[in-house]
Amino acid sequence: MxxxxxxxxxxxxxxxxxxxxxxxxxxxxxxxxxxxxxxxxxxxxxxxxxxxxxxxxxxxxxxxxxxxxxxxxxxxxxxxxxxxxxxxxxxxxxxxxxxxxxxxxxxxxxxxxxxxxxxxxxxxxxxxxxxxxxxxxxxxxxxxxxxxxxxxxxxxxxxxxxxxxxxxxxxxxxxxxxxxxxxxxxxxxxxxxxxxxxxxxxxxxxxxxxxxxxxxxxxxxxxxxxxLPRKTPKRPKPTRYGIAYLAEREDGAVLLERRPDKGLLGGMLGWPGPEWGDAPDETPPFEADWRELPGEVRHTFTHFHLVLRLRCAILRADASPDGLEPIARHEFRPQALPTVMRKAHDLWRSAAADGSRVRTD
DNA sequence: CACTCGTGGAA
DNA sequence: TTTCCAAGAGT
Known part of the structure; x- marks a missing residue:
């Protein structure tokens, strides 16, 4: 016993x-x-x-x-x-x-x-x-x-x-x-x-x-x-490339798009741009005086890495490109964006701050 | 069944 | 820097 x-x-x-x-x-x-x-x-x-x-x-x-x-x-x-x-x-x-x-x-x-x-x-x-x-x-x-x-x-x-x-x-x-x-x-x-x-x-x-x-x-x-526990190995993550177009109107509004419900970041706001892939389409979503921003956004999703280049422009206060939502300066909260889009915003704003500092010096 | 779908912290 | 991983669901 x-x-x-x-x-x-x-x-x-x-x-x-x-x-x-x-x-x-x-x-x-x-x-x-x-x-x-x-x-x-x-x-x-x-x-x-x-x-x-x-x-x-x-x-x-x-x-x-x-x-x-x-x-x-x-x-x-x-x-x-x-x-x-x-x-x-x-x-x-x-x-x-x-x-x-x-x-x-x-x-x-x-x-x-x-x-x-x-x-x-x-x-x-x-x-x-x-x-x-x-x-x-x-x-x-x-x-x-x-x-x-x-x-x-x-x-x-x-x-x-x-x-x-x-x-x-x-x-x-x-x-x-x-x-x-x-x-x-x-x-x-x-x-x-x-x-x-x-x-x-x-x-x-x-x-x-x-x-x-x-x-x-x-x-x-x-x-x-x-x-333990043992797990079957995961596939390696490929790298995809993209371009984000960040536009601000002279009245301070920013231009965002509501992404479709299906797919990545579905239903969320984001900066317009081509589909992400090996070689994204260079055509802007609408005509403007686009400037390349130095640097890039790097972000990792569940099954791929993303490298995002940024282009920015200033639009007239009455601009309202098809398919985009103008969001007034005081209603816009970067926190309401998915993280990858917020990163793009933050890089854009910090680059703009650097630029103005250089000009005023 | 295999694949898509986010993010940030830890090692 | 890269990988792994967390109270999974939908297709």
């Missing part, structure tokens, strides 16, 4: 979570949760969408701005598209913002302003996939759904020393995670596994010594934690 029955790993994890849960703006702490406080499904949904492939540090300020400006899903549903896209600017993956609005309007119109509790019903909403549906059902409604994100994949791969590479091993890892999902406090369990992955079972240099699962963890026993 030397083999004492191993404590239930899920129970061990919940005990750890009760004392180590991260303090996050959208989270109901475990003590409050146990006292009966329910999370606001709107905030759970909003945070989960923002957190898709995005770090907590990057999300926090956006979450505060969104919830202050639009405190309920119905308020968000009534927002202007352009306002939501501008508020999302800089966070990336802009399809999330477009789907966020679609989803808010669907919840408002089709569900009376209340998020459905059912995992399958949630899956039918725009921007809610397998992970987010499970996360909302578990965290907001305490349904015993299994969440599978990058954290859970990594923790399960190590706990069970699974060497099959992702994404192929995903269903195996999901099964291992499902076995651990408890019927009591499934919402806290889901958040606990993700907290564990974010703070202890990290991608590099996991802190196995202080892990609540150090005893049952196979990878720790075998010394393989650092190399």
């Amino acid at each position: 030397r083999d004492m029955p191993q404590a239930d790993p899920a129970a061990t994890l919940l005990s750890w979570y009760d004392t180590h849960a991260r303090d996050l703006p959208w989270r109901v702490p475990p003590q409050d949760r146990l006292a009966g406080v329910r999370p606001d499904p709107y905030r759970v949904w909003l945070s989960e969408v923002m957190l898709q492939q995005t770090t907590v540090a990057a999300v926090k300020d956006y979450f505060h701005r969104f919830t202050r400006r639009w405190p309920t899903v119905e308020a968000l549903a009534g927002a202007e598209d352009a306002d939501v896209m501008a508020e999302w600017a800089g966070l990336g993956y802009y399809a999330r913002a477009r789907n966020l609005l679609k989803c808010a309007r669907a919840v408002t119109r089709d569900h009376g302003g209340r998020f459905p509790e059912d995992h399958v019903a949630l899956l039918g909403l725009p921007g809610i996939g397998p992970y987010t549906a499970a996360a909302i059902a578990a965290i907001a409604f305490d349904h015993p759904e299994t969440v599978l994100d990058g954290n859970v994949e990594r923790v399960m791969a190590r706990l069970h020393d699974i060497h099959d590479p992702l994404p192929g091993a995903k269903e195996t890892l999901r099964a291992r995670a499902a076995e651990l999902t408890p019927r009591e406090r499934p919402g806290d369990h889901a958040q606990a596994v993700m907290d564990l992955g974010a703070t202890i079972c990290t991608p590099r240099a996991p802190a196995c010594g202080i892990c609540p699962w150090r005893d049952p963890c196979l990878a720790r026993a075998r010394g393989t934690a650092a190399i």
Whole structure:
């Protein structure tokens, strides 16, 4: 009888979570949760969408701005598209913002302003996939759904020393995670596994010594934690080239274009220019006295590098080229642009400042 | 299933 | 400097 029955790993994890849960703006702490406080499904949904492939540090300020400006899903549903896209600017993956609005309007119109509790019903909403549906059902409604994100994949791969590479091993890892999902406090369990992955079972240099699962963890026993999970190698990123045309009118307005909903930076404002590629078309989008700006903008997207040359011009105050939106000086906020476009703006303005300094010297 | 789709921080 | 990576979804 030397083999004492191993404590239930899920129970061990919940005990750890009760004392180590991260303090996050959208989270109901475990003590409050146990006292009966329910999370606001709107905030759970909003945070989960923002957190898709995005770090907590990057999300926090956006979450505060969104919830202050639009405190309920119905308020968000009534927002202007352009306002939501501008508020999302800089966070990336802009399809999330477009789907966020679609989803808010669907919840408002089709569900009376209340998020459905059912995992399958949630899956039918725009921007809610397998992970987010499970996360909302578990965290907001305490349904015993299994969440599978990058954290859970990594923790399960190590706990069970699974060497099959992702994404192929995903269903195996999901099964291992499902076995651990408890019927009591499934919402806290889901958040606990993700907290564990974010703070202890990290991608590099996991802190196995202080892990609540150090005893049952196979990878720790075998010394393989650092190399798990395995992943199939990514393709190298090619470099594409582009030209951005930055025009300012004599009345101070700048000329931007609203990019089509589909594709890169879809739905966002940007400087006009040719499609990015190996050798972009040199033809300006409209006639003007274009000047080359020295230097270039370098930016890396998910699957390619971009080198962007800049051309600038001053237009008459009554200029209004087809397909472009003149935005008045006092309404224009560079922060409302996606990062690559904001970089172009910043280089333009700093070059203009240098130029005027030279002239006045 | 494979590919597209952003960004910033860490090593 | 480059690579890796983060609470993925849509097509």
